[in-house]
Amino acid sequence: MAETVLETHGLTMRFGGVTASDNVNFSLKARELRCLIGPNGAGKSTFFKCVTGLLTPTEGQVFMRGQDVTGWQPHQIASLGVGIKTQTPNVMDALNVHENIWLSARRFHDSAEAKARTDTIIDRLALGAIARTELGQLAHGERQRVELGLVAVADPWLVLLDEPAAGMSAQDVDRMTEIIHELTRSAAVVIVEHDMQFIRSIAETVTVFHQGAVLMEDHVDRVMSDPTVRAVYLGKKA
Amino acid sequence: MSLNRRDFLGRTAALTTTAMLPTAVFADGTIKLGSILDASGPFDAYGKPMDQAMRMAVAEINEAGGLLGRQVEVTAYDTQSDMALYSQYGQQLTRQDKVDVVHGGILSASREAIRQTMRKTKTLYFYNVLYEGGVCDRNIFINGVTPAQQVEALVPFAMKNSGKKVYILAADYNYGQITARWIQKFVADNGGEVVGTDFFPLDVSDFGSTIAKVQTAGPDLVIAPLVGGAHLSFFRQWAAAGMKDKIALASTTLGVGNEHKVLTPEEGNGIMCAYNYSQELDTPENAQFKEKWAAMFDGDQSMHEIAVSHYHGIKTWAEGVRQAGSLDRMAIIEALETGISIMGPGGKVTVDPKTHHAVLDVHLMQMQDQQMKVIETLPQRQPVDTQAVCDLSANPNDNTQYEIQI
């Protein structure tokens, strides 16, 4: 019933002789939450970068709400209403929390409206106490939270998150989970993640990557108990 | 660390105040001579000896009792080979220091940067450097050699010693371009043929391909109005390629900044040139001049063509003041326009009333063991190039640098 917001057809990315992403067919419905997992080098990040425009795929296509966005620049994709968070915290360190979020809001709204939305988000994320603090002085978890705020304030219909829980305390992860759930009320969310506990707590459907290709795609519980997945991924970890 | 910084800032502040002093303190009753020269930076090889020549000329004037019974006081600015500073110091000399005369400027660009300021503020201006000719302005007096004076003498001399096919390698700016055209004219006038002309910006220092190209044309003589340190490498590379004994070489600029003392005898020997001055000129005036110079500057031997020109210029101005009997600018100009002559180390220098250029002796020379041996002296050459376009007695309000059509 729900519309397909993200789709890839035969997405392939090669670096020299290495195929980092191999003929990936992927599709995501509106307001769906999906986790991408896989061992290091499985091609999750390459896939993520191809979808967000940070890389241009060698072959295949990317569609967003039916629009072919293959080869688009990141800013063009973001302009469609796609919120993106990269692996390492990617924020404006010399600016304060309010300024950071305002800049994101300003992209789609005029100055006054952007300010109002920024204030709302700051309240929602409980960032009020540090609203005037420069990002460079914040702790890792706070920075991650601000970056989610940047994404949320733009009212995206598709959110792509690369390892949002990396390096966070348990308390921070809980808060993060809450925010993500809130996002799914209006947006489809794709999460690339390592932290299995986090995935269990948040995900329903999981896509497993292995050697650049999709190994399987199923409910998180079935994926966790799948022997092949255990062999390639969990087995390695243990 | 903060202490060091404060210390440093304090020192620069102290420097600032001391440097400000000499421009503000002036004794009354002195005649103020403004000097504006590149005493540092890439052109200081020209500017430093000019500064020395200026100080020596002023010292001589003052020793002889000054002018009109007053001492001459020097206000000197170092333009650091920066054309922007010419405009700035030119303004300073005329508006703040209110000097009676300005001597200086080396490159044509620097002269043009201040010439209009001098004219607007009615400050008498002397430009004492060999240049491309054509400036026609009643407020300026110029006593360097112009291409016609120099090239007209040099070309037949050099062609006689080599052959009729000439290749020109010139610096790519005003002076080089115009001089090259004069060379072309005089080569043709003397029955020769120019087989090639190449221009080089002042920063080119690699002449390998050029030397090959010259050989393709096979000339008998290369005339090289090349300018500055980078171009000096041409003479090195020419010798290094073993060309010295194959094709004769002449220049309208080499030696002006004492380059012949930098080149080894093997590199320099035999190069022909023509100037108003050589240290090897065997005249009593020159002997005396060199002696005084050495005495005044601890045995220094850096006097060269344009330093001597500068010296001539100041002496000419002094003579003009004496004859005018006044410091009034127009009176001095009119006195100079009577065709005043002085005897200097380079020979007799006479003001040409029509052009405000100089009638002077041109000496044909050949380099020999880092000296410029004088072969022949051509007395009292007229600046015919500028005379062809400029007549200040007919058009006293002219204010142009003509490009002489050849």
Added chain:
Amino acid sequence: MERSLGREIIATLIVSALLIWLLPMVIATYTLTVLVIYGMLGLSLGLIWGFGGILCFGQAAFFGLGAYTYAIAAINFGESTVPMLLAVLVPLIFAAVLGALMFYGRLTDVYLGVITLVVTLILFKFVNSTAGPQYVIGNARLGGYNGIPGFQTLNVPGNPDAYIWGDPYFYFCAVALVIVFLLVTWLLRSSFGRVAIGIRENETRMALMGYDVAARKTVLFATGAAIAGLAGALFANWGEIVTPGLFSLGQSAEIIIWCIVGGLGTRLGPVLGAAGLAYLKFVLGQQSLIDNTLITGLILVLFVLFLPKGLVPAVSALWKASFGRARRRPLARQRRKARHG
């Protein structure tokens, strides 16, 4: 950000009016004029480097382009109004094209430096080799190394015989600097300026938020070039001659040094750095004790090592530390800093 734009404009106007009134009593106006012009040139790089993170090794190229455009146009038109406009437009367009070439090619830091440096060199070498009679634009000979003298200088619009020079010219330049300064202030407070600062801080993030980083950098770069072009035209009027030296790397180097010494990320720093160092150079030219280049170099090294943020931020920090206790905000900020340790 705390103070309102209106208050800042009034403060700027009062301070600059005082300076324009007082400074001519200390320093001669023709020297002040060039300090003002260099201040504007410093501001042009301070804008794109300090607020846009674009380190341009060739700001002198736009300065020179403005000066040459003015000189050539002034010879051809015989008056100064259109040439002044052209002197702003030509560098603006040139920089827009060059900027688009670089920023859409996603060139950053070192590579940006190389390209801007190389373009400056090309311009310098080209202009330097135009001594021949074949290089003419309209009635204007390009003149090669010797440059172009003798063009029409600034006149009252519509009246080519009413020259603006001497003291009036100083007031003209000073007012022009104040206007440019206020425009830059306004620009930086606008959304465009705040986005530019965001881009300086984190280009990728801004792109991921949907901003067209390349387009915005191009616009900022061109704005800086337009200011540099205006400074160039004013300089041409002041010196009454333009020479290829305006395009030289040495000139570019000086602009960078002004910004470093004055303080990046401030509007005032580059202006003061430019005027201060240019005055120092001017004063040092009157002595021959120490080599001028040596001092410039030493200043640059010492600043990079010990005061990399420049004078203005350092002084304002000192000011806040010693007099700012009564104020609420800095104190609050300090407390927070302590908390975050």
Added chain:
Amino acid sequence: MTTRSTKSKSNRVFLPGGVPLAPRHPFYSFKQVSMDLSFVIAVEVLYAVASLVLISAGLAVVFGMMKVINLAHGEFMMLGGYTTITAVGLGVNVFIAMLVIAPLVVGLIGLIVERLVIRHLYGRLVDTMLATWGLSLVFIGLATMIFGNTTTGISTPIPGFAVGDYQISGYNFFIIVVAAVLVIAMLAVLRGTRAGLIARGTMQRADMAAALGYSPDRIYMATFFCGSALSGLAGAVLAPLVGLVPTSGGAYIAKAFITVIAGGPSLIAGLLSSATSFGVVNQVFTFAISPVIGEVALLVAAVVLLRLMPQGITGRFFKGKL
């Protein structure tokens, strides 16, 4: 291509109406001209490439290893030149002065600079550029105060010789040989020695060398010494060809900078590939049109190249080579 365009040019300009070239060579045939000329041009092109390699080597080593752009590189070369001239003036053999004394002296100066300035700025690319720029001005000032601003120089120690009807500079061959030896030596050190191994490791990952127990501080010191010594060597070897003034370094730095950046991440492959491209472009245009156009062509080539390959030549080709 080179020969043809030059030939037609020389034909057009110098031989109106096909007049025999020089009266001294009555049997001068056109064929001979082009053969000798093409050899001369080949030598000039090789020489242009070799001098670019020499000019850039020091900068490339420092940039490749330390990601530091040393803008005082040109002044290090200038100091190498002055060292040579001073040493020769003191009676030292010119080859010893050029090949031993100059690199050592400039290397030591580099070491002092590294200890006093550069080491405080590691990891701050732009700051090191600015500080070294300041240093370059300091060196120009110092050299002006010590040596004066007059052009000095020494003459080339190797005589020219004839190729057919052409005289060419023997010194050009010396430069080519020095550049070739230098490249081979760099390869040998990087490939064959322990120090080279550490250096390669550092180039790949600076933190790795530290993890393996090598003090990065000492590696950087050694690298900067080597880089400076190479700059000194280049300045010394080129000194006999140019008139030396304290500001001579400026002529080199831009070219070196462009060559190194356009070369990209691989030290030797990058150096060779970009020096070759630029050297050939420069000489072809120099012969065909004029030295100025040659220089401009080099610069335009650099812009085009960086626009097409923003990571330099070896960022795209020869990946992973040294």
